[in-house]
Amino acid sequence: MKDDLSPLLVRPEEAAKLLGIGRTKVYALMRCGALRSVRIDGLRRIPAAALTEFVARLEQEQAA
Template identity: 35%
Template sequence: MDEPSAKRAAPAPITVRVPEAARLLGISRSRIYELITSGDIETVKLGRATLVPVSGLHALIDRLRREQWG
């Protein structure tokens, strides 16, 4: 039987804004912008909003782990 909709967990976001991406990674906003400029983190523009795909944050961490640990 389905749970009432009020008790269901909200789905995880697929994108976040830049400040939230910085918070999730534990780094500064300026460092996020450096990573965006260098192409290490992808973004999507939706109107004036700059969105960071959460999958891109996971990919960055995975790549950094591979580089550090072989």
């Protein structure tokens, strides 16, 4: 049986690809708090749910 688990945390580079933006922009969004992230030792990771929340927030802001 094949596990079809999606990753819970993604690297900033992966987040950039998923969002269709540059890696530098992802780091800027994390720095200003617009995109939630967690630190594991020296590694910065972005919860998959944070990507969904970020996009939903963008949609809400543009709908207003």
